[in-house]
Amino acid sequence: MEEMRFRELPFAKLKDRSYSHQRLLADQTRCESFRAAIQEAVKPGDVVVDLGTGSGLLAFFAVQAGARKVYAIELGPIVRYAERIAKRNKLDDKIEFIRGVSYDIEIPELADVVIGENLGSLGIEENILPMYQDAARRFLKPGGRMLPNKLAVSIALVSDTGIHSRYIDPWRSKMYGIDFDTFLHIQLQTLFLGHFDDERIITLPQLYSESILDQNLSYSETTDKTLQFDIDRPTTLSGFIAYFDASLTDSIRITNAPSSGKGSWDQVYFPIGELLQLKRGYKISVRIKFYTTRSDVIVSWRVTIAQENGETVYDYRSTRYPPLSMPADLIGPIKPPEIDPENRWIAFVLSRFDGSISREQLKDMLHAIDPELSGNFIERTLDLAFTYVGTQSISPELEVSERMNFLIQSHFDGLLCCDEIAEIIWTEFPETFSPSHALLRIQQNIEQCVASAIGV
Template structure:
């Protein structure tokens, strides 16, 4: 007999094991490296900072295959400590040797919170961002490395992150809901009563990660949070929140919000921005889609306002929850909490 399973709250050791195990497979590294927007942004930002990296000591937090460490040596770094917790570190050693950089890059297996470096560093580089910026991100580890190993006046690449939100119409969901109304014409069976059930299944509380078409975004995005990596604290990451205000472009139906992020690299000439906006070339992060319980009609310049709060899930501190309170035009204020489904944790026995 089947029974409803309850997701088990994982202790930190289990959370970390699941997280790092996901990086032992080649697929995720292939996906990240094949993301030209991501990889080229890091390479360009590192090379543009060659004056700041020349003859300096660098810490690469979550080095993976070691590509960012190699970029740093190409930019003139004297020494790079590539810290990596999962077994992909063994492949990083091979790649670094293949590129004749084993005298300048030292791969250290372990988490940055547990390893011991022989010296402090002048630069920290890390690709720590997750879906919706904070889902399964390594930002807490970067902050630990900053406080433990970075010299005063040192640089962090990237140094700033911003979160943005915009109302949108998600047409696939609308098409799926309309499907039940087509059954009578197609087969002579009225199944329109399924619409409410289907809406509850489709417009649920899951954070859906998918690419958003620009024509489906219904206003200019609004920035609701900014993180300065030189000053933000781990405690502040327990609640990243902010207000937003958008004005709709024209007549449409809002059935979701789109959330995305940017990160900024300091550069001598001008900052370099890596954006996951739907208005920019697609990245492997895509965008986070948050479905409303019911669509709301808007016209030109309808005001959409609210507040977003992002915080760690109770089940796993690495997983993000997004709580949105919003008002569309003259409608009453609504609220909804979203999370990314976790299929990796076992149900409670």
């Protein structure tokens, strides 16, 4: 019998396997909503750009609506299958599939409509805002249309003892005589996905943000907002959820609000440190801060509970700030040594020196990642980083290999293992390193990176 052979599949290919697209295609509410919206937005003879075409579904809908030409942009290898589907359905003469990131793509003509389904469970974590801002400025005709055309994010407090009892509370007790509370710290910084029915919602939702997606779109990289909730009855608080509401056209909207039922998107759950018994009259303050880049979204949150007289009875703040696209995993067996936090911050700043980011943007980024950093500490960190590159220019630039090494050492916090750091490096530099190459590079350069960090 012939020996069975295996080969490594890069992470991107694993994510693009057909079963994930089958799940999306099976969501009739999602698909029919986009189909109806495209029928309404696209006119016969229109030129259309489809951002993140995936299986090609929205591009096919655009052709069915009468589009003369569709430029379907997709980074992942799924685009090859979308091309085959288009040819099989005799739609390929009107669709040009382009593999790449939309920021780097040029098209030969301006579009009447820009469409895309770049909505994560939180709405914003698939970078829809910077992507649509760029597309509106470079791809769209004056007065052109975008779909979706509005995106809102809402927050609601919830009571869910199940998540705590299953994922958080087990780490509070010793197991086999060993204290595993490090895992408790990790779990409390993890964002969970799940469907929360109305019975678990203990307050009316509040609007956190709303963005109009058109040619005037101007998003802020940092969003920092505090919401206030009043408790009108005794109840239990376990955390809060966030969800989106997107207007595809003026008459068609789609949402993953709890009342919408279970579909392709769950709600995003933000835990707090423990289950809390609330009394009538308590006031809950929820502060959420997002930092959005072209490649990721970093989030931190803080929940404060006060009695009617204003006295604070509980104050919880997240401390690890994981990127939304990378859930916290268990610590692996190969863990690099921990280095001084100040040197890690300097290394993080140096890892961002790609010639496109200013000192002021770096200040905002550091404050978004950790609101507790003082202004003096941030200024000193930036001074040392700029001194290292021998310039005080607005946007210094380092080689990719240097930035990667600095990014490696910036994650030597005693919590992440090499596998986790490798995935972060590959996410930051997907065109440069395969996942296995990133891990090998990290393993080969741990001592070098630690030495560099100490000498920064």
